[in-house]
Amino acid sequence: MVLVSAVRDYVYRMLQDISGMKVLILDSQTVSIVSVVYSQSELLQKEVFLVELIDSISKSKESMSHLKAVYFLRPTSENIQYMRRQLSNPRFGEYHLFFSNMLKDTQIHLLADSDEQEVVQQVQEFYADFIAVDPYHFTLNMPSNHYYILPAVVDPSNLQHFCDRAVDGIGAVFLALKRRPIIRYSRASDIAKRIAQETAKLMYQQESGLFDFRRMEMSPLLLIVDRRDDPVTPLLNQWTYQAMVHELIGIQDNKVDLRSIGKFPKDQQEVVLSSEQDAFFKANMYENFGDIGMNIKRMVDDFQQVAKSNQNIQTIEDMAKFVDNYPEYRKMHGNVSKHVTLVTEMSKIVEERKLMLVSETEQDLACNGGQVAAFEAVTNLLNNESVSDIDRLRLVMLYALRYEKESPVQLMQLFNKLASRSAKYKPGLVQFLLKQAGADKRTGDLYGNRDFLNIARNMARGLKGVENVYTQHQPLLFQTMESIIKGRLRDVDYPYVGNHFQQGRPQEVVIFIVGGTTYEESRSVAQLNASNSGIRFILGGTAVLNSKRFLKDLEEAQGIARSNANVV
Amino acid sequence: MILKELRRRSLLGGLCKTNTMKDQSFANGESRYRLQLRKGAATVGLPPAWVDVSEEIASNVQRARVKMNELAKAHAKALMPSFGDGKEDQQNIEALTTEITNLLKKSEKKLLQKLSAAGPSEDSNVRKNVQRQLATDLQNLSMELRKKQSTYLKCLRQQMEDAADLEMNLNGNRPKEEDDDLDDMIFSEHQMARLKQSEVYTVEREREIQQIVESVNELAQIMKDLSVLVIDQGTIVDRIDYNIQNVATTVEEGLKQLQKAERTQKQGGMVMCATVLVIMCFVMLVLLILKEIIF
Numbered sequence: 100m101v102l103v104s105a106v107r108d109y110v111y112r113m114l115q116d117i118s119g120m121k122v123l124i125l126d127s128q129t130v131s132i133v134s135v136v137y138s139q140s141e142l143l144q145k146e147v148f149l150v151e152l153i154d155s156i157s158k159s160k161e162s163m164s165h166l167k168a169v170y171f172l173r174p175t176s177e178n179i180q181y182m183r184r185q186l187s188n189p190r191f192g193e194y195h196l197f198f199s200n201m202l203k204d205t206q207i208h209l210l211a212d213s214d215e216q217e218v219v220q221q222v223q224e225f226y227a228d229f230i231a232v233d234p235y236h237f238t239l240n241m242p243s244n245h246y247y248i249l250p251a252v253v254d255p256s257n258l259q260h261f262c263d264r265a266v267d268g269i270g271a272v273f274l275a276l277k278r279r280p281i282i283r284y285s286r287a288s289d290i291a292k293r294i295a296q297e298t299a300k301l302m303y304q305q306e307s308g309l310f311d312f313r314r315m316e317m318s319p320l321l322l323i324v325d326r327r328d329d330p331v332t333p334l335l336n337q338w339t340y341q342a343m344v345h346e347l348i349g350i351q352d353n354k355v356d357l358r359s360i361g362k363f364p365k366d367q368q369e370v371v372l373s374s375e376q377d378a379f380f381k382a383n384m385y386e387n388f389g390d391i392g393m394n395i396k397r398m399v400d401d402f403q404q405v406a407k408s409n410q411n412i413q414t415i416e417d418m419a420k421f422v423d424n425y426p427e428y429r430k431m432h433g434n435v436s437k438h439v440t441l442v443t444e445m446s447k448i449v450e451e452r453k454l455m456l457v458s459e460t461e462q463d464l465a466c467n468g469g470q471v472a473a474f475e476a477v478t479n480l481l482n483n484e485s486v487s488d489i490d491r492l493r494l495v496m497l498y499a500l501r502y503e504k505e506s507p508v509q510l511m512q513l514f515n516k517l518a519s520r521s522a523k524y525k526p527g528l529v530q531f532l533l534k535q536a537g538a539d540k541r542t543g544d545l546y547g548n549r550d551f552l553n554i555a556r557n558m559a560r561g562l563k564g565v566e567n568v569y570t571q572h573q574p575l576l577f578q579t580m581e582s583i584i585k586g587r588l589r590d591v592d593y594p595y596v597g598n599h600f601q602q603g604r605p606q607e608v609v610i611f612i613v614g615g616t617t618y619e620e621s622r623s624v625a626q627l628n629a630s631n632s633g634i635r636f637i638l639g640g641t642a643v644l645n646s647k648r649f650l651k652d653l654e655e656a657q658g659i660a661r662s663n664a665n666v667v
Numbered sequence: 668m669i670l671k672e673l674r675r676r677s678l679l680g681g682l683c684k685t686n687t688m689k690d691q692s693f694a695n696g697e698s699r700y701r702l703q704l705r706k707g708a709a710t711v712g713l714p715p716a717w718v719d720v721s722e723e724i725a726s727n728v729q730r731a732r733v734k735m736n737e738l739a740k741a742h743a744k745a746l747m748p749s750f751g752d753g754k755e756d757q758q759n760i761e762a763l764t765t766e767i768t769n770l771l772k773k774s775e776k777k778l779l780q781k782l783s784a785a786g787p788s789e790d791s792n793v794r795k796n797v798q799r800q801l802a803t804d805l806q807n808l809s810m811e812l813r814k815k816q817s818t819y820l821k822c823l824r825q826q827m828e829d830a831a832d833l834e835m836n837l838n839g840n841r842p843k844e845e846d847d848d849l850d851d852m853i854f855s856e857h858q859m860a861r862l863k864q865s866e867v868y869t870v871e872r873e874r875e876i877q878q879i880v881e882s883v884n885e886l887a888q889i890m891k892d893l894s895v896l897v898i899d900q901g902t903i904v905d906r907i908d909y910n911i912q913n914v915a916t917t918v919e920e921g922l923k924q925l926q927k928a929e930r931t932q933k934q935g936g937m938v939m940c941a942t943v944l945v946i947m948c949f950v951m952l953v954l955l956i957l958k959e960i961i962f
Contacts, residue, residue, distance in 0.1 A: 166793070
């Protein structure tokens, strides 16, 4: 509940002390931040009768001086410009300005200059600068996520923006939690190091007054890692509810847009999947596909029972009871049709793309050994006509990541086959991935084959057998979190920033993955949090990835790198 | 002026720091004032006319709530066993119930008529949202009233059954000590009197139940009308970003429709015909004049 309740509390505080009819003005980022935690009906209860975006409100000239304007914006120079224009021609009675992060003094001066008519009542900073998609999972939804892949020399200014946004987001999370952490980062990653150092500078030097909180026994830990340490997790197909919906259809700010996969009636085109508002989803979001099917069937049966009793209206009492229960009934109906639609569509996609077949091989590539068998399986699937291009690409990538050092001839064969089969494949993408995230570049032991302990563990697991072939993969993050729980996170792999060291285990850990998180990883976090290990984990990233997004980022980065090489 | 003052003084150094004090009061997330809350410096303008209607409805809702509390107390009092015939309790309950139902009906009518807005302007969005919020309040009140009435109804029925059982038991358990004709006659008189009383009692209760059922139906009607306005929580229409997008698209759609209408009007066959006819008229007129002049 931690992240969601922090942002909700901020929104509540913004609206609480202002009486009368209000208009809430947001920018394109803060609208996501507010929409995932606060609903329209709750805003109406707080007398907010109009919600607008800051760029569209500039276009209208209607004066509405009976409304009080509440602005909640990110402190970007663009927003300050909009604000200045609106303050010089005020349309509303009162102006209350709230910013999601720290304002620079120059920005305040600019606002002061434009406030000719003294309509500004207050300017406050409320640090809700992240999108709290789940209680322990946040994202920054960065549109140009691919900059983390490129070296600094290629595009320094965009990279600086990227790092600034990440640092702002992380800072806001800790201000919302009112803690100041010890910072560690993944050694092999330059960008993780850069973000870690800039965050440390922000928290311990630039705004040390603001971050100076009451010191508890143990400082929390901020661990900044790179997506390229674990490129396997975003490439895998998923079989647990939330992760699967995101992988096959796509979840954005807890909304699913079904229009891309078919024609639906108006009220089913976009649906909301939020664990806070949907009890069925909360209970099933981490369950695997088979169990979800059964649970949905049970839900449909319950609903049919209720529907049948509603049709059997004979006395006036029955009628009265029906009208009493109608809102509940309608809500249940909507919920049932939502989940049934989602599962039906996903089953269709699984059938079309033969995902059960593909995923079996994927999981083998990710978890088990045996290069020869793997090569054969991948070749067969590449030859299979019904396998789609993106699935072929993923299979080859997974094979390459695992067996890049063994048998380069066979690897070359796979590349050629891939290029010949997939028309849209941009040649060299797999090699680009290997260059970025190959065995030499990764921190940590992705396949559990570097460390004797891990090898032994894998053998034991192999002997024991797995419960479900399709969900046997554990992301690298899980191992990292386990090491933290045991207090054995190696300094060699994850050095500290500055000279703050930590003895013993922290009680709160925020892990930030530069390049994006996945729902499979947030599931691991939720499961560990539920297991009462004594440590509370929070996960965040620059975006929430599925295989499509991850591949898109790789392609864009490759494009830029190539054009840069050509220029040079 | 205060912000300009800030700037001037900060140029002399030091003010920004003292003014940016951390908010110590709240237990949850950190926040920071850059400018203190200024009380009542600006003027809030006069609202448009429809706001009066919405305020009237809101005060009706408030009054209805107060009356509902009174009704709850009256229900409880009427259900308690009493020595009188409880007629004034019944009348009180009837009066209160009718008052509340009327308030709700009046508010609902006003809500649907006066507050409905057309056109994709910002003011109409505000109006629509105010309408939605009042609709939610009204619907909640209606549901509450109905629940109270159904529980009262149930208790009444229960009491009626109990009373009828009691009557039957009393009649049945009367000891048959005397078997004289005289006693039989006296018995039957007593029995008749008793029967009459319980009949009257039953008829009263029936009437009450009938009234309650009527008001339940009325409220059901109100709820049906309002349900179109109320937002279903947890669905996509309850999302702020969805509503913003929708507003944008509706405004765009409205604009497109207007443009299309303009274009069709301009290109309209009617306009062409009319122009042609007018030109023909002029031509004929000119020919007529020419004819007059020449001949």
